[in-house]
Amino acid sequence: MHRLLPLLFLSLCGHGLAAESARGTKPNILFIAVDDLNDYISPLQNHPGVKTPNFERLALRSVNFANAHCAAPACHPSRVAVMTGVHPATSGIYRNLFGAHGPRWREESPVLKDAVVISQHFRNHGYRAVGAGKLFHALQWTPGDSQNDPAAWDDYRGDPLDPISQDWVRAKFESDAEAGLTPGRPLSHNLFGAAALPGTDEDTGDHKIVDWAAAQLRATHAKPLFLAVGLFRPHIPFEVPQKWFDLHPLAEVKLPLTQPDDLADAHDHGRRRWHKWVVENQQWEKFMQGYLASISYVDHQLGRLLDALDASPLKTNTIVVLWSDHGFHIGEKENWEKFALWTQTTRVPLFIHAPGVSRDGQRTIQPATLTDLYPTLCELAGLPVPAHCDGTSLAPQVKNPATPRAPLSLTSFQFGSEPIPSHAVSDSRYRFIRYGDGFEELYDHASDPREFTNRAADPALAAIKARLGRGLPQQAAPDRAPPASSPYNLRSSAAGKKKSAK
Numbered sequence: 001m002h003r004l005l006p007l008l009f010l011s012l013c014g015h016g017l018a019a020e021s022a023r024g025t026k027p028n029i030l031f032i033a034v035d036d037l038n039d040y041i042s043p044l045q046n047h048p049g050v051k052t053p054n055f056e057r058l059a060l061r062s063v064n065f066a067n068a069h070c071a072a073p074a075c076h077p078s079r080v081a082v083m084t085g086v087h088p089a090t091s092g093i094y095r096n097l098f099g100a101h102g103p104r105w106r107e108e109s110p111v112l113k114d115a116v117v118i119s120q121h122f123r124n125h126g127y128r129a130v131g132a133g134k135l136f137h138a139l140q141w142t143p144g145d146s147q148n149d150p151a152a153w154d155d156y157r158g159d160p161l162d163p164i165s166q167d168w169v170r171a172k173f174e175s176d177a178e179a180g181l182t183p184g185r186p187l188s189h190n191l192f193g194a195a196a197l198p199g200t201d202e203d204t205g206d207h208k209i210v211d212w213a214a215a216q217l218r219a220t221h222a223k224p225l226f227l228a229v230g231l232f233r234p235h236i237p238f239e240v241p242q243k244w245f246d247l248h249p250l251a252e253v254k255l256p257l258t259q260p261d262d263l264a265d266a267h268d269h270g271r272r273r274w275h276k277w278v279v280e281n282q283q284w285e286k287f288m289q290g291y292l293a294s295i296s297y298v299d300h301q302l303g304r305l306l307d308a309l310d311a312s313p314l315k316t317n318t319i320v321v322l323w324s325d326h327g328f329h330i331g332e333k334e335n336w337e338k339f340a341l342w343t344q345t346t347r348v349p350l351f352i353h354a355p356g357v358s359r360d361g362q363r364t365i366q367p368a369t370l371t372d373l374y375p376t377l378c379e380l381a382g383l384p385v386p387a388h389c390d391g392t393s394l395a396p397q398v399k400n401p402a403t404p405r406a407p408l409s410l411t412s413f414q415f416g417s418e419p420i421p422s423h424a425v426s427d428s429r430y431r432f433i434r435y436g437d438g439f440e441e442l443y444d445h446a447s448d449p450r451e452f453t454n455r456a457a458d459p460a461l462a463a464i465k466a467r468l469g470r471g472l473p474q475q476a477a478p479d480r481a482p483p484a485s486s487p488y489n490l491r492s493s494a495a496g497k498k499k500s501a502k
């Protein structure tokens with residue numbers, strides 16, 4: 001896809017798009033990833049009563065891509081796609097693949113073998129690249145399971161192959177039996193839950209990561225800086241200090257708008273037992289409170305990061321980009337978390353500020369895919385775009401958010417029950433999904449932003465469906481499995497042996 005992009009870039013780069021200072025130095029990059037953050041934040045307005053002042057602050061100083069979608073609705077494939085610029089439909093990395101200790105994705109997919117990670121690409125062009133927290137996939141509760149590529153960074157906070165598990169304490173909680181809850185909670189050990197953490201913000205992982213990033217911003221660097229910051233909340237478990245829960249009193253928590261029998265005309269995501277357990281145990285409001293509390297917590301951490309940038313020498317010459325790896329359901333369509341292809345699952349916050357270039361404070365509904373980030377940052381910084389990148393630069397929309405954009409967004413996923421991958425595309429109005437079993441869904445966001453009514457069989461929309469269908473991959477890569485034998489398998493690595501011996 002988009003193999004002509006390097007040629008297009010060469011024709012553009014002489015026209016002053018790069019956000020370079022008057023001295024001709026390269027702009028710094030502040031690259032912020034937030035885990036499992038959906039469109040409830042106030043600049044995207046998809047949940048009543050949510051106030052995220054620091055996301056609003058960021059929106060005022062960037063272009064808000066309000067119709068941006070992940071490349072895959074799960075952490076590992078989404079992040080590999082962002083960090084390499086290679087779409088799942090090209091790589092075949094559609095699902096979470098666990099049990100790795102190193103960049104095993106290079107062996108999971110042949111086309112990723114020599115793909116250059118975005119931080120490495122900037123290093124290759126004179127940058128110092130440093131990172132902290134969750135950038136490639138990792139979880140709080142699986143120490144050492146990380147597909148980060150340590151070779152892609154000059155410096156990383158802590159262990160790049162165990163970037164977050166040491167940082168997060170657990171909340172005190174009752175067992176489900178003690179709490180009178182029925183057996184069958186999804187996941188185990190209360191990982192799918194909401195509870196206040198003991199201690200203060202200073203004891204929490206994302207706070208420590210922002211402290212580290214702030215020190216990087218204060219330091220003097222001989223080279224331009226590529227600083228990547230991966231924040232873990234609002235990912236489950238919904239555990240942050242009590243004060244963030246206090247901002248969202250349980251009695252005032254609103255549930256999402258839902259419609260009975262919404263799934264009657266839709267694909268079965270296979271996760272209804274999650275919602276069934278939540279509703280039967282009257283946990284829906286409590287979990288919504290926990291998710292909103294976690295959003296408020298991460299909004300605060302974003303504010304600290306922006307404060308650190310504003311107080312630093314890098315303030316005026318730094319491109320800022322913030323993205324989340326996918327959307328999130330809090331009971332919409334009887335789903336929780338992600339692993340589906342509706343807009344609730346795939347829409348992500350995406351903000352881009354480029355000094356002297358971006359039309360800050362504006363929003364665009366032109367469709368974007370997170371694989372567009374890699375070529376966008378290259379273009380804004382005046383770097384060539386590697387040939388392996390699938391995306392199309394968003395620089396025209398950064399310059400003028402009203403600029404029409406031809407490529408549709410593209411999100412791909414492999415459902416476990418189906419033989420081939422599923423794909424979803426959006427233009428600025430419609431969304432079309434074709435599943436691996438052939439089932440189709442078509443939604444008109446002008447009249448149905450919550451995708452309640454599937455109009456794939458509506459003759460009035462046949463031409464639109466055909467047009468969007470032409471945006472689906474013609475020959476998507478087959479789903480890849482974890483390599484049985486790999487030096488990056490957690491069990492075969494020295495770190496994995498050490499951890500499993502504990």
Ligand SMILES: [Ca+2]
Nearest residue numbers: 262263452453
């Ligand atoms: Ca429906």
